Amino acid sequence: MSALEPLLEFLSIPSVSTDPRHQKDVRRAALWLKERLEVLGFRSELHETPLHPILYAERLLDPEAPTVLVYGHYDVQPPDPLELWESPPFSPTVREGRVYARGASDDKGQLWAHVAALEGLEARVNLKFLVEGEEEIGSPHLLPFVRAHREKLRADVVLVSDGAMFAPHTPTLTYGLRGLCYLEVRLQGARRDLHSGAFGGVAPNPIQALGWILARLKDGTTGRVLIPGFYDRVRPVSEEEKRLWPPLDEEALKGELGVEVLPGEEGYSPLERLWARPTLDPNGIFGGYQGEGSKTVIPAEAGLKLSMRLVPDQDPEEVADLAEAYLKALCPPGYRMEVRRLHGGKPVLTDPQSPPMRLMARALEEVWGRPPVYAREGGTIPVVAELQEALGAPVVLLGLGLNDDNLHAPNEKFDLVNLEKGILAIRRFHGLLAESG
Structure with a gap:
């Protein structure tokens, strides 16, 4: 896969934002991505902060064309405990159709899908990238940056891939974050x-x-x-919204976790406790x-x-x-x-039936051969609420990872089939957006 080799190079950079010893590595990851976007015709800027730089890049083709803002992060969690990794966390290794490395799924692999999707893209859309190096420490400098640069970041849709599919081989559109x-x-x-x-x-x-x-x-x-x-x-969850949710295989979840019960707040289903409580x-x-x-x-x-x-x-x-x-x-x-x-970070709810969500649903169905499911997610992406408030643009949350990707744990992975299909779906989304614009 042509997208794999540069991803392995990206993953080899130990951009651990929580560890001062890796400050130069975090910056190196930002510069690596900056260079790749410039090769694709983007004008890029590196905005310094007291910790790690924010990368902004834009490729504006036509003032009449729709504009997409892609958000992601290039920083990663610490790899400890190192002794539990089957291969070194910053020596990316491909095994059985998956790439194993720290940051493979969170978020370098998913972010890279958006960059790789631009190779050969003919759709006439304007593109902006906003990529930070502090997501794993709460985005302390990105939120003020967004507030101060509303006009620079203005877009018709915000596209984010920093989450998981509901299940393997199940394209998923996320419309809520805790x-x-x-x-x-x-x-x-x-x-x-x-x-x-x-x-x-x-x-x-x-x-x-x-x-x-x-x-x-x-x-x-x-x-x-x-x-x-x-x-x-x-806010209570309506019965109408619950009907959007796919069924949860509770026994499979118990098996994945290695537990006999799923403890939590009494009176609510496991899925509601995961997503909406x-x-x-x-x-x-x-x-x-x-x-x-x-x-x-x-x-x-x-x-x-x-x-x-x-x-x-x-x-x-x-x-x-x-x-x-x-x-x-x-x-x-x-x-x-x-x-x-x-x-x-603030919780987020987006409209699952917004025009960009419908276009992405169509793109996913064309690529995966099945319609996507709609889901909330239990995790947090602090900047999404800020972008939603500051820009007033609809947000599309396209998770390409899986719940067993070992985020923040040893042996983090990213399935290459999700990378490949994610690239195709993102490329198709841009085409559909250009046609609708």
Whole structure:
């Protein structure tokens, strides 16, 4: 496949945005993509930020033609734990029709499909690319960039591929994304670590206090989040919308996860809990001794990282306020608590029947030989809500990955058949858009 070789080169760049040691690599990935777009006739600009640059590129052929803005990101998650990878994360390897590498599906492979689709494209459409290097850290500089450059980014449709198909061989149009509120909670006890024999029984233990707090964040029977006001702004899902959803094979999902039950909020189906209900999950807990053997220490500090996935019409800042107030109310005497707001994003709903969505549905059906299914997605892409608000343009969310692509985990992959068909469908979409414009 002609699109594969440059993708392997792109994937070999360790553009890990969370790790300062890879700052030059992140920039190298931006420059690599900039060069490829310039070869295709784009005028490109690299906008510097305090962290990683934003790449903007445009190829404007005709002021009367429709304009498409493609969004994606070139940064990737850290590859750890390295020992669980079957092949090195930044030495892309093709096995059994899949490419394995960090960023293969999230998001370099899917982004590359949009670039590769332009080879030989004859459709008369204007194209713009907005590609960031900070998506994996919450897009802190892209959102202000979008607000400041509304006219530059103006388009008739926004096209995003940074998600998953509902199932293998099932073309999917996503019309909803959950939002995100991500916090870090730190508890301070004594001013230094203490010997548990000398001070056990009188010294505060932040790990124990975190356990008490965690136990009061969710109801252990119903699975409901206990933060006061958390559900006040949750928009109910209509029965009409639920009829759009494909059936979920719950047994297959249990098998994929290696579990016997699918826990969650009582009274809602697994699919509704995945797509249309808010969540609260501790993502990490730290404190005390983590090494081999024993060390009888009462730690001075402990903490946890906490993510809340949000749905329309929840606001991440409002939820952060509610969560912080509740956490501080739960903090037992004798401890000092700090709540840090790491990043967030607003939830998104788009019109599944907008004209661009209908055109993409037609393109997918022509390429895959079956009509697409319509789905929401549980993940978050912070900039989508911002683009929707700032530009007022319809958004088409075309996921080309799969739910078992191991995003953010070892052995991330991208199916090459999805790459190939994705390229064809995107190319066909541009043709249909030009004809309709």
